[in-house]
Amino acid sequence: MITKCDHPGCTRAGTCRAPKNRNLTEYWHFCTEHAAEYNKNWNYYADMTPDEIEADWERSVFGTPLKDKTKANADEADYVKFLNDFLTGRDTFDRTPPKNKLPTSISGAFKIFGLPPTSTWREVGVKYRALAKKYHPDTAENKTSATAEFTKITTAYNTLKQYFNK
Ligand SMILES: [Zn+2]
Numbered sequence: 267m268i269t270k271c272d273h274p275g276c277t278r279a280g281t282c283r284a285p286k287n288r289n290l291t292e293y294w295h296f297c298t299e300h301a302a303e304y305n306k307n308w309n310y311y312a313d314m315t316p317d318e319i320e321a322d323w324e325r326s327v328f329g330t331p332l333k334d335k336t337k338a339n340a341d342e343a344d345y346v347k348f349l350n351d352f353l354t355g356r357d358t359f360d361r362t363p364p365k366n367k368l369p370t371s372i373s374g375a376f377k378i379f380g381l382p383p384t385s386t387w388r389e390v391g392v393k394y395r396a397l398a399k400k401y402h403p404d405t406a407e408n409k410t411s412a413t414a415e416f417t418k419i420t421t422a423y424n425t426l427k428q429y430f431n432k
Contacts, residue, residue, distance in 0.1 A: 271297040283417070302410070372429050375422035387430040394423045 271280040272294045280295030284304045296304055368376075368383055376383050379393045397419045399405075406412030 269295045271295065271300055273297070273300040276300060285417070371425055375425040375429070378418060378422040379426075387426075387432060390423070390426050390430070394419060398423075 269280040270276070271278045273296060276297060278297035278299075280297060282296045282298055282301030283293040284296055284301050285293055294304065373383055376385065379385075379390060379397070381389060381393055385393075398416065401412045401415040401419060403409050403413045403416055
């Protein structure tokens with residue numbers, strides 16, 4: 267079944283998905299032309315300050331903004347330690363390989379992140395943050411390919427989020 271473009275009055279096929287909201291949980295279906303127009307005008311961070319943008323990323327990845335000192339002192343110290351260990355290869359996190367063969371959707375999501383299936387949730391978070399910054403449509407030079415990449419990594423992130431029960 268072909269979905270029609272969501273743009274009012276447009277009768278072309280809605281073959282392009284475009285996020286409706288910040289959480290990327292709902293999508294419009296547009297034709298190529300209306301998708302391009304929508305992406306051009308859609309600014310995820312239009313009404314936010316740089317600090318709020320940073321906090322938004324941290325909240326989406328770590329569940330709490332790291333700069334929120336009232337909530338996140340312990341988290342931050344823990345995070346800094348984790349990051350140091352991770353970057354210097356001294357991490358002591360559980361490396362037990364999954365007992366059963368992972369579903370393709372899960373192993374595929376790890377692959378999109380360039381991470382081994384033994385990676386921890388935090389490693390996924392750190393990688394996601396780096397990739398999402400790199401491919402964010404608002405800051406990338408090539409918005410079209412960045413949007414596709416951004417959608418891909420966000421989908422992979424949500425898949426892994428479920429896998430880790432987060
Ligand atoms: Zn259209």
